[in-house]
Amino acid sequence: MPPRLLLLLLSCTVLLVACSHGNIKRVSEPAVSLQQISVASDGRWKVELRLQNYSTVSMVYDAVDLQVTVEGQPAGTLAGRPGFSIGPGAADVVTLDLTPTPTARMAVANALAGSGMLGYALKGKVTVTPVEGAQRSFEIDMHSTLSPAPGLTGVLR
Template sequence: MLHRFRTVLIVLCTLALVACGDGIVKRVSEPAASLQQLTVQANGDWTVALRLQNYSSMPMSFDDVALTLTIGDTEAGHLSAKPGISIGGVSADVINVNFKPSPAARLVIADALASNRTLAYSLKGTVSATPQEKKQRTFDINSRSTLNQAPGLPGVLR
């Protein structure tokens, strides 16, 4: 009888705990930013396809991007955008940012395109995002990667 009472008590406690939560863990993780594509326009300005990655388990609204772009060892300038987009949990989206690079960075890109070589870049700054049903947070971004010339697309690095 005592054994049966314990078993029933354990089952009831387990059911009560399961009923308390919906089973979904809502976790906020730092987002990431990277260049998906860089296109050199006819006037020398760039269009940057900036990939914003949401690693959180819930949707986040990306409100503000303030990043310094460095190409090779040359500071290209500051990427600023107010995307105003919501990105689902563990998903990504791309925004296009028109950008006026520094003259030195224009030369670095022109040289890389002319010699068809890989080019390192870094992004450093902040991304402000608002997790679903929470308040806005600012996340530090410090990423590095490389770009290569896109075959058959003059002036495009990916």
């Protein structure tokens, strides 16, 4: 086979392969974590919930329904309807109110007073709608920790 013909054939093959890998739309499980807990003077919490979109398309976060546990103690339910869109590979925060159980309040107070770590878990579901797609629910089972924020009274991050 002449070199020119081989080069032309190779170039056409590379071009066809490059064109066949268009913009792939992939819906991936979102990540959810507590970004911050702010304790109000009446003991209620303002919880900043971080929503991370790992999909290759924008997703509308329709609803969150999560059981919160701190230091192994049930704290309550974080439920809300954010209703906003998060772009591919991006994150955003929704602030939700939570009236914690007395045992959860004590666990947070101990972490704040002792400048220690606070272990937490989120378990439940997040409902999202991908752009040009059908609504889907994802099960969440996440464990992490928060620490007192230096200089901010009553705040864990």
